[in-house]
Amino acid sequence: MLYKIEKAPYIDKLIIVMDLDRAKSDISELKILEKLIKHIKKSKDIHLFLTLDDFEDWLRFHFVDNSKNNKTNFYKKLGYSDSKNFKSSTNDLYSQILNKGGCIENAEKYFCNIAVFCNDQCEIDKNSLNNLTQSNLYYFRKLLEQYNGI
Known part of the structure; x- marks a missing residue:
């Protein structure tokens, strides 16, 4: 990704x-990602x-699920038997999630309190890789709102 960005700098976003x-799981991949972040x-x-x-x-x-929130339950909730079945049919995925009672606010609330590897200021926290799960996608809507306000 970094090679492509450096070869053909993007004019837009x-x-x-x-x-x-x-x-x-791979130190060389981690170093490449760190270069990309810089x-x-x-x-x-x-x-x-x-x-x-x-x-x-x-x-x-x-x-929000009181039972064990795992990928298998997620696939079943959306009506898929397994990850292969899910990945072959992800058209209009967000609508599928909304139709089953999910919403982005739940994910944002969950992840905003977990340390992330790369925050919205591109600061790296290597210790966060010890977390079993994390996502900084909760910044995404804020970014879209920022761009929408321009």
């Missing part, structure tokens, strides 16, 4: 959404959103 699982920190028009373990971890917390 760029939003990157990535999983943190590879950076957590580059992004210099720009006002590039934004990075990271979720650990993967994007489904952000999505499943759109639901």
Whole structure:
């Protein structure tokens, strides 16, 4: 990603959404991600959103659930038998979540109190990689509102 950004600098805004699982388990991937973050920190028009373990971890917390909130239950709640079935049919995913009673505010409330690897100021907290799950996507709506107000 960094190579592509440096090769062809974007004139407009760029939003990157990535999983943190590879950076957590591979030191060379972590170093590459840190370089990307340093580059992004210099720009006002590039934004990075990271979720650990993967994007489904952000999505499943759109639901408040007193039972064990795991990916299997998330897939079943949306009517899918497993992750393969889910990933093959994610058209209009946000509407699917809303129709089953989920909402972004639930995920924002859940994740805003968990230490994240990269915050909205592109400050890195390596210790946060010890968290089992995290996401800084709760900054996303704030970013969209900021751009919408321009």
